[in-house]
Amino acid sequence: MTSSDHSIVVSDVSKCFPIYDRPFHRLLQMVYRRRRTFSREFWALRDISFSVERGETVGIVGRNGSGKSTLLQMICGTLATTTGNIEVKGRIGALLELGSGFNPEFTGRENVYMSAAVLGLSREETEHRFDDIVAFADIAKFIDQPVKTYSSGMALRLAFAVQSQIDPDVLIVDEALAVGDARFQAKCFDRLKRLKENGTSILLVTHSSDQIVNHCSRAVLLDSGQLVMQGEPRDVVNKYMDLLFGGDRRAAEETAPELIVSGTTEHGMDHHPLSLSQDVFSNKAGYNHHEYRWGDGAASILDFSLRADGHEPHIIISGQAIHLSASVRFNRTVVRPIFGITIKTREGVTVAGTNSELLSDEVHTHGIGDGGSGVVVHLKFRCALATGDYFISLGVASRTEETIVPHDRRYDAVHFTVAPTNTFYGLADLDLRMDISEAAKRI
Ligand SMILES: Nc1ncnc2c1ncn2[C@@H]1O[C@H](COP(=O)(O)OP(=O)(O)OP(=O)(O)O)[C@@H](O)[C@H]1O
Ligand SMILES: [Mg+2]
Incomplete structure (x- = not known):
């Protein structure tokens, strides 16, 4: 499998951790050595094989605990494999999950020299690069302060500067960049691009699907160590989204709803009836398991469907027409129900929101929701959003005199991802136009 162009070759690697149910079992194990076993086996990784070519950037994705960091540590050589073999060619730079690897008692300057020495640089080589490292990290004022006085972002800046300025053949980044601010992240990705052009192979673990799509030439998905x-x-990324938010779609289709409010063809709902008898919301693709739900239970949001240009999307293309439907069952009589929607970014910034009360001129609202009855609410919008992850909250409430009574609020219940765009940047597409006309000639 080894070819001269491969920087990393991982062959049939597995990792088993001994798990001790009680701390003293670990002690007993040391005493008994191999004569008796006090631990259980836990296979964090099983039979992993893949390779990375010179100059390739490979993204590794997977849920928490899927084995990403374990794999990276074995590639860096800080953790031994249980079985299998890993070959890495050349100098490895690494930013691992466990922090910058700096000694907090020493100054930034001392730590730069120590890290560079660990990476195999001579004192002269480090001196030669020192100014570039500090300039990249942009922490010149603090370079002679002990690292324990640095913020986590500052420590990351310095660590990234060291690891990326030593011209590594392989650079391994485990989620570290998430600590940096947006400007520094952009600078890091710029640097990664240049390293890649010079033939550095990069392995990047991130939970950001944008980063994977934008910066990687290939990606690997781990799940439960496989x-x-x-x-x-x-x-x-699509497959990863499926694992994260997909639920078991087939199971959802099989739970035959007893009561169906089948929309009109105008709403295009004929093929996708929503359940009004059982709560199947969490079985649907796009459901976010970390939703926050509350309300007095007088009404329940039971099911939803998210369609982009008529299809159930994994990733939405900016500009597509979105049709979100949600079924609501009234468990008790609700007078003049109000249906609401809010769309937020991953950081929690509200992009837009509205409700049937604000839109009362346009929405034909049902005056009374009788206990046992239900409605399907249809929401349509053009997804003029920039690339990124977004969360939709849905709610049903009603007004008693001057207060709003929330019946069912499902915050951040639906997740969707917008693919990268190349015609605008920022948060939303304002349909900015540009026209350049020739200026009048001077006479
Ligand atoms: N030293 C250890 N002893 C026992 N189990 C461990 C050890 N290190 C990791 N594990 C287990 O191995 C599994 C994989 O962990 P790992 O840290 O590689 O996951 P990850 O994909 O990096 O997750 P995250 O996205 O949360 O960073 C987890 O179940 C974890 O509990
Ligand atoms: Mg990890």
């Missing part, structure tokens, strides 16, 4: 898929970043 390599589930490798290939085109977009395909792998």
